[in-house]
Amino acid sequence: MNTNAVFGCVVKGKGLIAGVAAILMGGFWAPVSVDANEMQVVFEQGRALFFQGKFREAKPLLQQVAAADPRHVETQAMLARIKLQEKQGPTLMDKLATVTLETVDFSDVTVPEALEGLRELAKAASGGKVVPNFIVRGESDMPQRINLNLKNIPLTDAIKYVAGVSKTVCRYEANAVVFSGS
Numbered sequence: 001m002n003t004n005a006v007f008g009c010v011v012k013g014k015g016l017i018a019g020v021a022a023i024l025m026g027g028f029w030a031p032v033s034v035d036a037n038e039m040q041v042v043f044e045q046g047r048a049l050f051f052q053g054k055f056r057e058a059k060p061l062l063q064q065v066a067a068a069d070p071r072h073v074e075t076q077a078m079l080a081r082i083k084l085q086e087k088q089g090p091t092l093m094d095k096l097a098t099v100t101l102e103t104v105d106f107s108d109v110t111v112p113e114a115l116e117g118l119r120e121l122a123k124a125a126s127g128g129k130v131v132p133n134f135i136v137r138g139e140s141d142m143p144q145r146i147n148l149n150l151k152n153i154p155l156t157d158a159i160k161y162v163a164g165v166s167k168t169v170c171r172y173e174a175n176a177v178v179f180s181g182s
Helices: 015-024 037-052 055-068 074-088 092-097 109-125 156-166
Strands: 098-110 133-136 146-155 168-172 177-181
Touching: 015 037, 015 156, 037 055, 055 074, 092 156, 098 109, 098 133, 098 156, 109 133, 109 146, 109 156, 156 168
Parallel strands: 133 177
Antiparallel strands: 098 146, 168 177
């Protein structure tokens, strides 16, 4: 009898005990060889999501990388940061994403004026519970005036659109969204 094949569960090189354990755990265990290029793609996707503040989406991708290479330092550092963030509670982006703005209608406004408008709209939409902080850097590098007309949109998407039409970069920090000229 082949002790490496137990009830159709093939456990290469792990023997009968591992095969029984795999069956008892309800799954089939088999070594998976992952192409290094595929893992690099997974890492880059996880890293990009991490730096966008999308920790929830980044975590499973980074966990895949860590499983394939437990000594990958950058992955371990990002996972540690995610774990810390989970203990601390929702990120600023998570909090702002809970607010939906009925109407955003900015015509011929500066970026700081648009952000002040978003701040007031968020405050009204959340009943005063969510009042975002915005920091503007390099205002001279920003266009003089912007226009924006949106309906029923999450606050985070409205922020993204302000950055897009003004050709600025926005970054979520712990307590504020920072806009800087590109």
